[in-house]
Amino acid sequence: MSPPSETAAIVRGDPATYPEWFDARRRARPLIVSRWVPLILVGIPVLTLFAIVVYPTVWMFYHSLRDTNISSLFSGNHAYIGMENYATVLSSERFQDSLVHLVQYLGFGACLQVLLGVVLALTLYECVKSNLWRTVILILVILPMMLPPSIVGVLWRFLLTPSNGAVNQALLNLGLISEHIEWFNAGISLWSIILADIWNWTALPLLIVYSGRVSLPPAVYEAARVDGAGQWKVLRHITLPMLKEVIAIAFILRFTDAFKFVDLVYVMTSGGPAQSSELPTYIAFQRGIREFAIGEAAAYAIIIFAISAVLIILFLKYMKRVMKAQGIA
Amino acid sequence: MASLDTTMAQGPAPDRRWRLVRLLFLAFLGLWLLFTLFPFYFMAITAFKSAAETNLTVPTFWPQAWFPSNFAGVFAEPTNFDALVDSFVIATGNTLLALFLGTLAGYAFARFPRQAGGENLAFWILSNRMFPPVAVLVPMFFLFDNTPWGTDSALSLIILYLVFNLPLATWLMMVFFRDAPRELEEAAYLDGWTPFQAFVRVTLPLVLPGMISVAMLCWIFAWNEYLFANLFVGTEVRTYTIVIPTFTHGSQTLWNLQMAFSLIAMIPPVTLFILLRRYMVRGLSLGVVKG
Numbered sequence: 001m002s003p004p005s006e007t008a009a010i011v012r013g014d015p016a017t018y019p020e021w022f023d024a025r026r027r028a029r030p031l032i033v034s035r036w037v038p039l040i041l042v043g044i045p046v047l048t049l050f051a052i053v054v055y056p057t058v059w060m061f062y063h064s065l066r067d068t069n070i071s072s073l074f075s076g077n078h079a080y081i082g083m084e085n086y087a088t089v090l091s092s093e094r095f096q097d098s099l100v101h102l103v104q105y106l107g108f109g110a111c112l113q114v115l116l117g118v119v120l121a122l123t124l125y126e127c128v129k130s131n132l133w134r135t136v137i138l139i140l141v142i143l144p145m146m147l148p149p150s151i152v153g154v155l156w157r158f159l160l161t162p163s164n165g166a167v168n169q170a171l172l173n174l175g176l177i178s179e180h181i182e183w184f185n186a187g188i189s190l191w192s193i194i195l196a197d198i199w200n201w202t203a204l205p206l207l208i209v210y211s212g213r214v215s216l217p218p219a220v221y222e223a224a225r226v227d228g229a230g231q232w233k234v235l236r237h238i239t240l241p242m243l244k245e246v247i248a249i250a251f252i253l254r255f256t257d258a259f260k261f262v263d264l265v266y267v268m269t270s271g272g273p274a275q276s277s278e279l280p281t282y283i284a285f286q287r288g289i290r291e292f293a294i295g296e297a298a299a300y301a302i303i304i305f306a307i308s309a310v311l312i313i314l315f316l317k318y319m320k321r322v323m324k325a326q327g328i329a
Numbered sequence: 330m331a332s333l334d335t336t337m338a339q340g341p342a343p344d345r346r347w348r349l350v351r352l353l354f355l356a357f358l359g360l361w362l363l364f365t366l367f368p369f370y371f372m373a374i375t376a377f378k379s380a381a382e383t384n385l386t387v388p389t390f391w392p393q394a395w396f397p398s399n400f401a402g403v404f405a406e407p408t409n410f411d412a413l414v415d416s417f418v419i420a421t422g423n424t425l426l427a428l429f430l431g432t433l434a435g436y437a438f439a440r441f442p443r444q445a446g447g448e449n450l451a452f453w454i455l456s457n458r459m460f461p462p463v464a465v466l467v468p469m470f471f472l473f474d475n476t477p478w479g480t481d482s483a484l485s486l487i488i489l490y491l492v493f494n495l496p497l498a499t500w501l502m503m504v505f506f507r508d509a510p511r512e513l514e515e516a517a518y519l520d521g522w523t524p525f526q527a528f529v530r531v532t533l534p535l536v537l538p539g540m541i542s543v544a545m546l547c548w549i550f551a552w553n554e555y556l557f558a559n560l561f562v563g564t565e566v567r568t569y570t571i572v573i574p575t576f577t578h579g580s581q582t583l584w585n586l587q588m589a590f591s592l593i594a595m596i597p598p599v600t601l602f603i604l605l606r607r608y609m610v611r612g613l614s615l616g617v618v619k620g
Contacts, residue, residue, distance in 0.1 A: 037524075038445040041437035045430045045454065045495055046446075052492055053457050056468035073471060120361055123354040137358070139603060141365055146598045148553035150570045151591045155368055158375070158584055166371050169388045199368065231347045259461040263556045267574055281463050288467035289560055301464040312459050316452050 057305065064298035073294055085299035095300070098278045101190055102258065105279065109194040110254040116198070117205025118247060122239070124206075125213045126231075138210070142203045149200075153267025156196035160184070186276040189269045193277055196264055201257070205250035212246030212322075213239065245322050252315040259308050280304055376400070376589040383584040399589040409590060412572040416594075419483050419568060420551035423490040427547050430491075431498025432540065436528065438499070439506030440514075451503060458496040465492055466560055473561070481565045489557050494547040501546070505539030506532070542608035549598045569594050 064085050068078040089095050120141070128134050144152065159166045160183035171177045183192045216239070224234050240247075262281045265271055271278040271286070281304060288297030371390075375383060376399055378392045404410050434454070437445040469489060473480040509532055517527035533540075555570040563571060573594070576587035 035444060038437040038441035041433040042445040042450065045434040045499055046450070048430065048491060048495060049454065049457050052469065052488065053460070053465055056466075056472070057460075057464045059468040059472075060464045116361075119354070120358060123358045127351045127355050127358070135606075137362065139606060140362060142602070142606075143369065143599065144365060146549070146553075146602050147591075147595060148570045148573075149555045150559075150573045151595065154574050154576075154587060155372055155591070158582075158588075159368055159371060164384070164386050164388050166367075166388050166390070170367075170390075199365065231350075253459075256459050256461075260463075262463075263559070266556070266559060281461060284463045285466070285560065288463075289470055294467070294471075297467055301461075301467065304461050305464045308459070308461050312456050315459065316456060320452075 060298040060301045060305075062298075063294055064302045066295055068294040068298070070292035070294065078295070081295075085295045086303070088296060089299045089303065094275060094278070094283060095280065097275065098280045098283055101277065102279055104190060105194055105197075105261070106255065106258055108191075109197050110251070110258050113198055113202045113254055114205040114247065114250050116202050117207075117250060118209050118243075120202070121206045121209035121213060122235070125210060126235075138207070141206060144200050145203050147200070149263035150267050152196055152200045153264050156192065156199070157184075157268050160192050160195075184269060184273070186273045189273065190277040193264050193268050196268065197261065200264075201254070205247075205254060208250045208253070209243060209246055212243050216242055245318050245325075248318050249315065249322065252311055252318065256308055256311045256315065259304050259311075372588045372591060375585055376592050378585050380581075380583060380585055384581070396585070399585050400593065403586050403590045403593065408567065409569075409572060412567045412569040413594065415483065415566050416552055416568040416570070419486045419490070419566075420548050422483065422487040423494055423551045424544050424547040426487065427491055427494035427498040428540065428544050430495055431500075431502050431543070434499045435502025435504075436506050436532070438503040439509075440511070451500070454496050455500045456496075458493050458500075462492060462556065465489075466557065470560065480561045481563065483566050485561055486554075486558060486566070486568070489561065490551045490554060494550060497550070498543050498547055501543045502536070502539070505536045505543075508539075509535040539608075542605050545601045545605055546608070549601055552598060 063073075063078070065080060065082065066078040067081045067084070072078040124134060124137060128137065147155075160168075162168065162180050162182045162184065165183070167183075168177070168180045171181070182188060220238060220242075221234065224238055229237075258279075259281055262279060262285060265277060265279060265282045269277045271282050280300060284297050284300035284304065287293045287300065374390070374392050377395050377397060378389070378399075379394060379396050382389060382393055434445075438451050442448065466489075470480060473485045476485075478484045513531050513535070514527045517531045518524070522530070553570065554568070558568040558571050562568065569590075573587060573591060576583045576590065
C-alpha cells in the first residue's frame with residue numbers, strides 16, 4: 001500500500017488515513033472550553049504571586065550578594081561582593097545570640113505547643129463524650145487564635161506588668177512566689193514572649209490533631225475492643241501511630257511559623273532589653289527597614305528562606321500523604 | 330469530613346485504672362481552659378475600670394466601680410474610629426480581590442487539572458502562604474516607595490495581603506469546586522448553555538456557601554494583620570492593629586481604653602469564627618488556616 005497522499009480522504013477504519021491513536025486522543029480531550037481558558041484562569045493568580053512573592057525573593061537574593069545600603073540602592077552604585085554579607089551575618093554575635101533564642105523558642109514554644117496540643121486534643125476526644133461540651137470547649141480553646149498579634153501582645157504586656165500586673169498578683173495570692181517576677185528583664189523577656197505565644201497558638205496543633213483523630217476509621221477501634229485491648233494499648237499501638245503524619249504536620253507547621261514569628265517581639269519587647277529577645281526574623285526586618293543595611297538584611301532573609309524551604313517541602317510531602325489517606329486529593 | 334460536632338463510636342471498654350487517669354486528664358483540660366480564659370476575663374473587667382484603678386499597686390480582680398463610659402471614651406478620639414474604617418476598607422478590598430482570583434484559579438484546578446498545571450502548581454501556590462514574609466516585605470517596601478500611591482496607603486496593603494490570602498482562597502476554592510458534581514455542569518452543556526453560563530448559573534450557586542466561608546476567613550486574616558501594617562502604613566492610613574499598642578497619655582498607658590478598644594475590635598472575628606467553626610476546622614485539617 002502506498003503512503004497516503006496529502007489530499008487523500010480520511011476514511012474511518014482505514015489505518016492508512018485514519019490512525020488508531022486518533023480516536024484515543026479525541027476522547028482524551030474532554031475540554032469543553034478552549035485550551036487557553038484554564039491557563040488564563042490559573043495564570044493571573046500565578047503571575048500575581050510571581051510579582052509579590054517570587055520577584056521580591058529574587059531581588060533579595062541579588063542584593064544579598066552586593067554591598068547595598070539605602071543610598072546605593074537608589075543611586076544604583078552597589079557592587080558584587082560575593083558571600084561577604086553572609087559571612088558578616090554568620091559571624092555577628094547578634095545573629096548567633098538570636099539563633100540561641102530561636103532554639104529556645106522552638107524547644108519550649110513550638111514543641112511544647114504541639115505536645116500540649118496532642119494531650120489536650122486526645123483528652124478532649126477520649127474523655128469528653130458529650131458533643132455539646134466538645135464544641136463549647138473547642139470554641140473556648142480556639143478563641144485566642146482569633147486575636148490579632150497586637151492585642152495578644154498588649155494584653156500579655158499588661159498581665160505581666162512586673163509592679164502591679166495580674167499574673168504576679170495572682171501568683172502571690174496563691175503563694176507560688178514571694179516577690180514580683182520581673183517579666184521583662186534581660187533573660188526573662190524571651191520567656192514572656194514564649195508564654196504569650198503558647199497561650200495564642202497551642203490551639204492550632206490541638207485542632208489539627210483533633211480533626212485527625214475524628215477522621216480515624218471507627219472500625220479499627222471496634223476490632224481492638226473485640227480483641228480486649230485496654231485504653232493504653234489502644235492509644236499506644238493504634239491512635240498515636242495512625243496520627244503520626246498529622247502530628248508531623250502540626251510540628252512542621254509550628255516550625256515554619258517560628259521563622260515568621262516576629263509580631264509579638266515587636267509589640268511586647270522590641271527585641272529588648274539589650275537585644276536579649278531578638279529572633280533572626282526580627283533582626284532581618286530591623287536591619288532592612290529600620291537600619292537600611294539592605295545587603296545584610298537580604299542575607300538574613302535568604303538564610304531564613306532556605307531553612308523554611310526545607311521545612312515546607314517536608315510539610316507538602318506529609319500533606320500529600322494525609323490527603324491521599326483521607327481521600328481529599 | 331472532620332467537623333466540630335462529629336459523633337464517633339465508643340472506644341474500648343474502660344477499666345478501673347483508666348478511670349483515674351481520665352479524671353487527671355480532665356483536670357488538666359480544666360486548668361488549660363482556666364489559663365486560656367483568664368486573660369479574656371481580665372481584659373473584660375479592665376475595660377470597665379477607671380484609669381486610676383488600673384494603676385493601683387495591687388490590681389483588683391473585680392472592678393470597684395463600673396465605667397461603661399470607657400467604650401464611648403475610646404471614640405472620643407476620632408482617629409480610633411478612622412482606624413476601624415481603614416481596617417475594614419483594607420480587609421474588604423483584599424478579600425474581594427483574593428476571592429475573585431482564587432475562585433477562577435480554584436475552578437480551573439478542580440475542572441481542568443492537567444491543563445491548569447496540575448497538582449504541583451497547586452501545591453506551589455499553597456506553599457506561598459507558608460514562606461516567611463521577611464523575603465517579601467523588605468523589597469516590597471522599597472518597590473512601593475516608587476509607585477504613585479507609595480507604601481503608606483490602603484492600596485499597598487490590599488495588594489500585599491494577597492501574599493497570604495490568595496493561596497488560601499485558591500486552595501480552599503479548589504477543594505470546594507472538586508466537591509461540586511461535574512455532571513450538573515455537563516447537563517447544562519447538553520442543554521446548549523455556554524461554559525461561562527454553566528459556570529455562573531450552575532456551579533457557582535453550588536459552591537456559594539464555601540465561597541462565603543472563604544471570604545470570611547480571608548477577611549479575618551486581613552482584619553487581624555499586624556506585621557505588614559506596622560512596617561508599611563502609619564501616617565495616612567492606620568489600621569486598628571497598629572493603633573492598639575499606642576494608647577498612651579503622656580508616659581502612662583491607658584489600659585482601660587486599650588482593653589475596651591480591643592474588645593470592640595475583637596467582635597467581628599470572634600463572631601465570624603463562631604458562625605464558621607465547621608469551615609475553620611476543615612480548613613485547618615488541610616493545614617492552611619493560619620495567619
